[in-house]
Amino acid sequence: MTATEQAWGELERLLGHRLSIGPQGRLTALPPDPATAGEVMAIAARSRLTVLPTGRGARAHWGNPVTRADLEIASSGLERVTDYSPDDMVVSVQAGVSLADLNGLLSKHNQVLPLDLPFPAATTIGGLIAAAPLGLSRSGYGQVRDWLIGVDVIAADGVAVKGGSRVVKNVAGYDLCKLYAGSLGTLGQIVGATFKVRPRWETSVLVRAEVPSTDRIEDLLAAWQVTTLSPAIAVVELSKAGATFWLGFDGPAETVQWQSSVARTVLTDLGGQEATIDSAAVTRADLAQRLAGRVGAVTVLRASVLPSDILTYWHQADEMLAEKGVEVTSIAQIHHGTMWLSLTSETSPNWASLVSGLREKARSLGGNLVVERIPDEVAPVVDSFGLDAASLTLMKRLKRGLDPDDRLAPGRMWRES
Amino acid sequence: MESDRLISSLQAICGPQAVLSNPAELLAYDCDAFTLEKAQPLVVVLPDSTDEVAQIVSLCHEEGIPIVPRGAGTGLSGGALAPEGGVMIALTRMNRIVELDARNRRALVEAGLVNLRLTQAAHAHGLCYAPDPSSQMACTIGGNVAENAGGPHTLKYGVTTNHVLALEVVLPDGEIVWLGSRTDDSPGYDLRGLLIGSEGTMGIVTRAVVRLVPLAPAVRTMLAVFETVEAASEAVSALIAAGVLPAALEMMDRLIIEAVEESFHYGFPTDAAAVLIVELDGLEVGLDRETDKAIALLQAHGAREVRRAKDEAERARLWAARKKAVGCVGRLAPSKVTQDGVIPRSQLPAVLKAIAHISERYGLRIANVFHAGDGNLHPVVLFDERDPDQVERVWKAGAEILETCLAVGGSITGEHGVGVEKLAFMERMFSPSDLATMAELRRAFDPEGRCNPGKLLPTSKSCLDTRPRSQA
Numbered sequence: 074m075t076a077t078e079q080a081w082g083e084l085e086r087l088l089g090h091r092l093s094i095g096p097q098g099r100l101t102a103l104p105p106d107p108a109t110a111g112e113v114m115a116i117a118a119r120s121r122l123t124v125l126p127t128g129r130g131a132r133a134h135w136g137n138p139v140t141r142a143d144l145e146i147a148s149s150g151l152e153r154v155t156d157y158s159p160d161d162m163v164v165s166v167q168a169g170v171s172l173a174d175l176n177g178l179l180s181k182h183n184q185v186l187p188l189d190l191p192f193p194a195a196t197t198i199g200g201l202i203a204a205a206p207l208g209l210s211r212s213g214y215g216q217v218r219d220w221l222i223g224v225d226v227i228a229a230d231g232v233a234v235k236g237g238s239r240v241v242k243n244v245a246g247y248d249l250c251k252l253y254a255g256s257l258g259t260l261g262q263i264v265g266a267t268f269k270v271r272p273r274w275e276t277s278v279l280v281r282a283e284v285p286s287t288d289r290i291e292d293l294l295a296a297w298q299v300t301t302l303s304p305a306i307a308v309v310e311l312s313k314a315g316a317t318f319w320l321g322f323d324g325p326a327e328t329v330q331w332q333s334s335v336a337r338t339v340l341t342d343l344g345g346q347e348a349t350i351d352s353a354a355v356t357r358a359d360l361a362q363r364l365a366g367r368v369g370a371v372t373v374l375r376a377s378v379l380p381s382d383i384l385t386y387w388h389q390a391d392e393m394l395a396e397k398g399v400e401v402t403s404i405a406q407i408h409h410g411t412m413w414l415s416l417t418s419e420t421s422p423n424w425a426s427l428v429s430g431l432r433e434k435a436r437s438l439g440g441n442l443v444v445e446r447i448p449d450e451v452a453p454v455v456d457s458f459g460l461d462a463a464s465l466t467l468m469k470r471l472k473r474g475l476d477p478d479d480r481l482a483p484g485r486m487w488r489e490s
Numbered sequence: 491m492e493s494d495r496l497i498s499s500l501q502a503i504c505g506p507q508a509v510l511s512n513p514a515e516l517l518a519y520d521c522d523a524f525t526l527e528k529a530q531p532l533v534v535v536l537p538d539s540t541d542e543v544a545q546i547v548s549l550c551h552e553e554g555i556p557i558v559p560r561g562a563g564t565g566l567s568g569g570a571l572a573p574e575g576g577v578m579i580a581l582t583r584m585n586r587i588v589e590l591d592a593r594n595r596r597a598l599v600e601a602g603l604v605n606l607r608l609t610q611a612a613h614a615h616g617l618c619y620a621p622d623p624s625s626q627m628a629c630t631i632g633g634n635v636a637e638n639a640g641g642p643h644t645l646k647y648g649v650t651t652n653h654v655l656a657l658e659v660v661l662p663d664g665e666i667v668w669l670g671s672r673t674d675d676s677p678g679y680d681l682r683g684l685l686i687g688s689e690g691t692m693g694i695v696t697r698a699v700v701r702l703v704p705l706a707p708a709v710r711t712m713l714a715v716f717e718t719v720e721a722a723s724e725a726v727s728a729l730i731a732a733g734v735l736p737a738a739l740e741m742m743d744r745l746i747i748e749a750v751e752e753s754f755h756y757g758f759p760t761d762a763a764a765v766l767i768v769e770l771d772g773l774e775v776g777l778d779r780e781t782d783k784a785i786a787l788l789q790a791h792g793a794r795e796v797r798r799a800k801d802e803a804e805r806a807r808l809w810a811a812r813k814k815a816v817g818c819v820g821r822l823a824p825s826k827v828t829q830d831g832v833i834p835r836s837q838l839p840a841v842l843k844a845i846a847h848i849s850e851r852y853g854l855r856i857a858n859v860f861h862a863g864d865g866n867l868h869p870v871v872l873f874d875e876r877d878p879d880q881v882e883r884v885w886k887a888g889a890e891i892l893e894t895c896l897a898v899g900g901s902i903t904g905e906h907g908v909g910v911e912k913l914a915f916m917e918r919m920f921s922p923s924d925l926a927t928m929a930e931l932r933r934a935f936d937p938e939g940r941c942n943p944g945k946l947l948p949t950s951k952s953c954l955d956t957r958p959r960s961q962a
């Protein structure tokens with residue numbers, strides 16, 4: 074009997090109907106609780122099976138394709154809310170709870186985990202932490218790592234490891250929450266998390282304005298860095314036709330009203346066409362969905378540049394892509410310089426070369442570029458992250474320390490050359 | 491390496507003025523603001539550039555000598571102690587603001603820059619550096635990074651890790667690396683986030699790219715006066731539960747009030763059992779409504795008086811008093827130890843009562859001045875360090891306070907770090923596998939364990955070096 078067959082037998086006895094063959098022909102375990110998840114991981118470790126931790130698949134395509142995965146361990150069976158103290162504004166959940174369900178629970182107490190992400194119903198908490206996607210309301214509320222105060226992980230050897238705590242401020246030991254956020258399942262299987270949350274706002278509006286004249290866009294981008302307004306949402310959509318600015322304000326009614334009124338004035342004074350308060354026509358959820366890339370885009374890239382370089386990078390990318398017959402649109406976070414580029418093409422361009430070229434341009438501005446979506450057939454030859462050599466050395470040492478046999482999502486974070 | 495040869499090698503790198511080795515000079519470096527333990531380094535060196543730091547660290551790497559980074563020495567957990575001797579690298583000469591980019595709301599600064607100087611420079615652009623520890627007039631950005639420092643206003647604005655984008659680090663082998671990115675996002679593992687709060691055990695931070703935030707256009711600062719500590723702590727819980735989001739929410743009890751009033755003559759009510767400093771900020775529009783809501787809650791929970799700072803000068807005086815409060819207790823006792831446990835905010839009334847009992851049981855006065863809004867306690871235990879019996883009781887009382895925090899699901903430290911002070915409590919808060927994971931992370935950066943040894947993680951006799959990670 075091979076080690077794999079022996080593991081299969083052990084897993085079958087442990088999991089029963091919770092062990093199956095997934096759509097990709099991969100052995101898939103669906104542990105019902107964290108302790109069982111630990112046992113599954115321990116069996117995999119004994120048999121040296123490679124493991125791919127998964128959620129509901131909203132961002133399963135992120136990162137480089139794994140080089141091997143004998144066993145998929147899905148967190149979607151871990152569905153309990155383990156503790157919720159509304160008075161402390163802290164909630165602990167297992168990793169399979171969806172972001173939508175979590176916010177549904179929080180809303181009963183007028184609270185929220187304010188991330189405004191695409192696919193909230195398909196985003197498990199485990200996936201949320203593992204992928205650490207950036208949300209629409211980042212200007213107001215930051216990102217996942219700013220809200221995560223505790224994390225429960227099953228390590229490569231099947232042992233439970235805890236990082237952080239259940240209090241909102243804590244510096245005891247190393248900040249494992251930061252390490253696991255964005256680690257894409259390569260350092261352990263996330264089985265639970267604790268978040269601080271905040272009160273839900275009284276009211277919320279979106280202000281929108283088209284800016285057809287390219288030469289006014291820079292003024293508007295700069296304006297939001299100096300106004301006293303504090304938008305929760307500050308994004309701009311860029312295309313050949315010009316720009317559409319979106320400002321979102323949350324809070325007490327009179328504050329929101331005043332801010333949206335000032336925002337409209339700024340937008341129209343600086344060249345925007347009639348600025349409208351547009352909360353009904355396009356919802357916050359609709360707008361958040363646009364961060365996943367334009368409908369029909371075959372490739373979605375996420376560049377990070379300085380906020381003052383958004384327009385420069387946009388022009389550079391547009392020019393380079395136009396030469397290759399690739400159409401591009403972008404949505405960018407004005408305060409953060411994060412730009413999603415949605416690429417479409419009638420032909421089959423050399424995606425690897427395009428990614429490399431766009432990455433170089435971002436680097437020349439002091440930034441970087443990651444791949445969020447790319448056609449399956451070219452994924453194996455495109456480096457999703459393009460990590461610099463010094464960081465890569467340290468990351469490999471960390472990975473080796475926590476997963477000495479490289480069995481967790483091997484190849485996902487970097488390609489072995 | 492002989493110490494004479496080491497000293498001359500260090501002098502060759504930094505110049506003779508920047509190397510301190512005689513016992514009188516070293517006396518100032520035998521502890522930080524945690525004074526219960528003391529240990530001297532072999533030598534202190536004050537480099538002036540990243541390159542000099544790298545040369546010093548490379549030399550120590552070749553010779554197998556421990557290195558201990560130090561900022562201004564304001565740390566409260568013994569993080570800048572040199573328990574294994576070695577070379578202490580003090581970053582205070584590296585204190586420049588290299589670049590302040592107002593358009594992009596960020597600055598590139600050296601690690602030895604004093605926190606307050608950065609905020610003062612940013613003010614000219616309508617910006618500030620949000621983390622504002624009470625020691626901000628002296629503490630350095632590098633030290634803040636090492637401890638993941640907080641401060642009163644981090645309740646709303648977040649702690650150091652929320653405001654640092656990238657770090658230039660000299661690794662324990664002397665290599666210079668940048669972790670994170672000067673832009674807001676960085677691909678791969680968040681090494682920046684891991685380094686912040688690592689207490690100098692993974693490398694020496696030499697420069698940082700920090701985020702600056704706009705100054706709030708309007709501020710309302712109040713002092714709420716209470717007859718009992720319980721009422722004040724219940725008011726804190728009520729404010730949080732009601733969804734009021736103050737910029738700062740601080741508590742001081744009677745012992746502190748008396749000491750602060752004697753020093754600052756602010757007009758604190760010395761007959762009160764506790765006061766809360768409540769600060770709300772944001773846009774002028776709507777701020778009064780939020781303030782009224784807070785005042786109503788404070789009064790409903792027993793505030794006998796709520797005073798509003800009438801202008802910026804009064805507000806500044808109030809904050810000066812608060813931030814120097816721990817220093818003021820020098821009037822009450824020759825020595826003090828400040829604890830740093832964190833508890834769920836709803837547990838404040840019960841835990842403050844428990845601390846009062848601990849104070850009685852050990853016959854030690856304990857003053858409380860702390861970040862009530864985020865449940866970060868700072869019980870200041872007063873004693874005389876010349877009396878061994880008192881010192882013994884201080885250790886025991888401190889241990890009980892931390893046990894009390896852990897018993898309600900809290901943490902042993904919210905912003906001061908583990909250092910040498912709380913090493914024994916790491917095993918109370920974390921499991922052997924949690925600590926083994928942390929030890930692996932440390933090894934990835936510092937395989938020889940020479941970088942600020944004896945801090946943060948319990949050492950050899952514990953689980954750390956015994957549990958194998960590999961199944962092989």
